[in-house]
Amino acid sequence: MPHEHLVFHNPPSATPAEVRAALGRGDLSGALNAMAGTALYGDGDWKELQELYLHLLTHDDHQVSALGATCRGHTARVYRQLDEGRVVAALHRARSIPHLSGTADNALGDIEVFLHPRRARWRGRLWRAMRSWTWI
Template identity: 75%
Template sequence: MRHEHHVFHNPPSSTPAEVHAALDRGDLPAALDAMVGTALYGDGDWEELQELHLRLLEHEDHQVSALAATCLGHLARVYGQLDERRVVAALRQARTLPHTSGTAENALEDIQIFLHPRRARWRGRLWTAIRPWTWI
């Protein structure tokens, strides 16, 4: 049995063209890194990036579609804006699929937290208040 140590790294900033190029040549690791690189740094057009990740949310490869959901959550954090109606509808649809349910749920939470911080704080306080086992 062989054990590998995986090292976390933030990929460099990337563009939608680099994502498409990596997908076109079938280089999945490079495509995944480029996807994250488009969402993390805030140096692109949020609308273009939102469209990219909405399209990738429907990609045939499960890793790509799951990461697209995560990247939509990153966009909410980095840019503080999205076409919320469209993105939330797409993520709710993605939440029904087994391979994207967890990442879509996390992205929806990120959108709630980063686009509506006051509402998220109150929801958290309410949730704590109605769960008496958390008072301890």
């Protein structure tokens, strides 16, 4: 079996309209690239992206819904603002879906780190302090 070398690349900046268009024509690869492109660069409106990713969190395709959760964390990092109540509630619901549980947890962690850095630092310190007691 030959070994295939994959090369990582950041997708180009994209718009929510490009994500919708790619999904509409069934271009999964293009949709996934456009989703990452909308979240990574901060070129758009955070509210529009928030609505897009909240909608895609319930998409039928597992890759699209999982990337929708991941992009929530990227959006928190890039824009430093969210409608936190709605997004966190949606991600908490998504944690009960097997293929979304890990990415939803990661997105929740990113939201805490980027929107509440002091709270995240204290939580990390507490976890490190308590970790040594788990061996007893």
